Amino acid sequence: MSREMWHRPRDAIRQGRDATLAQVVEAIDRTAPETKARLAAEVGISEQYLSELLQELKRDDVVRKAYVVDDAAVYANADAVSPLHAGRRVGGATADGERSERATDSTTDPGDRAQTVLDLLARLDDVTATQYAAARQSFVGEEPDRPAGALESLANERYSAVLSELKSYTLTTDWPGNRVAADLATIATNLEIVGDRACFVADVVDSQAVATSGVVEERVCDIFEAGETINGHLRSILFECDLAAHDDLIVQEETVHRDLDELFELVTAYDQEMYGYLVTVTRALERAIYYWVHAAEIAVHLHSGVQPDHVLI
Structure with a gap:
């Protein structure tokens, strides 16, 4: 993954080296090469340069002998291999507290374009998380202040803005930048689905009007x-x-599973209407949370080159 696409320009030499470090880590994690020659061919660099990079990665305990990636060390050193560096402003706040949306064109610096994508993702997350919170308020x-459904048009607008920017980015960026853009598009889609699930929960609450109270309500609120x-x-x-x-x-996430198990142990003694209502609401919540967890997994992989364990939900 190219660091050049996801950093503001600093030092061109260091920038290129960081990009290659990230590619080495990802190649090791993805292909588990048996020899240095095979790894060099996979990354597209000389064995001499690869030896220099491996010395640095081994010194930081990111890579061990036999070309095995140490996940914990990669996470600890993510800033050294990440194509999405943390040292950037995300969603600059304006005077009224809203995140600014900056227009870009074909002449925009790659680092600025990357910053814009992340700003737009943050704006999308703001509105879909607000929809989720509104669904929780409706449930209790x-x-x-603004129902989940009333925010849907804004969520769709911000989702479209992310995809439009990513489309432009893909068209002007060589591989693997287009793959990074595809991953970020998946994250955007996941966030948009969270908003949809929140609207669904709010609609169910409004249409069925089944009152919950006591420990059952507490358990659902715990899931929210x-x-x-x-x-x-x-x-x-x-x-x-x-x-x-x-x-x-x-x-x-494990807490969510425990709360779900306890909830359905409680509601089995209730009438069929209550059971059906809770199944509908909690299933929608479960899926919303799944898409947040999945988005986090993609983000971990984009940062570190290491694929975390698959989601439980």
Whole structure:
């Protein structure tokens, strides 16, 4: 993955070396080469230059003998191999607190274009997370300032803006930049689906009007809260390169499974209407959380070149 596409220009030599380091780590993780010659051919560099890079990676404990990637070390050194570096402003705030949206054209510097993509993704996440929070308010009988459905047109607008920018980026960037753009498009799609699921939950709450209370309501609220926490971890991973947040995300995901299990043990004693209502709501929440977790996995891979364990949900 090309570091040039995802950094503001600093030092051209260091920039190119960082890009190659990332490619070496990814090639090792993806192909597990048996020899240095095979690894050099996979990356497209000389064995001499590869030896120099491997010395640096081994010194940082990112790569061990036999060309095995140490996942924990890669995460700890993500800034050294990441094609999406954390040292950038994400979504510059304007006076009224809204994130700024900067237009780009064919002459835009690649680093500026990358920054714009991330700004647009942050704006999309803002609105879909707000939809999710509005669905939670609807479930507990509160009146959100803006219902989830009322925000759908804004979510669609911001989603289209991300895809439009990524399309331009793909057309003006050589491989593997187009693959990075495709991964970011998947993240954008996942965020948009979260907004759709939130609208669905709000519609179910409004149309069925089944009252919940006590421990059942508490368990569903716990699931809502866990989803919001997972979204926070996604933001830390994607926008701040905080790969340690992935471990916290997995712990929170396990909490969701536990809460779901406990919830359905509780509702089996309720009437059929209550059971059907809760199944519908929690299934939608489960899928929304799945798409946040999946987006976080993609972000981890973009940063480190290492594919984390598959999602549980």
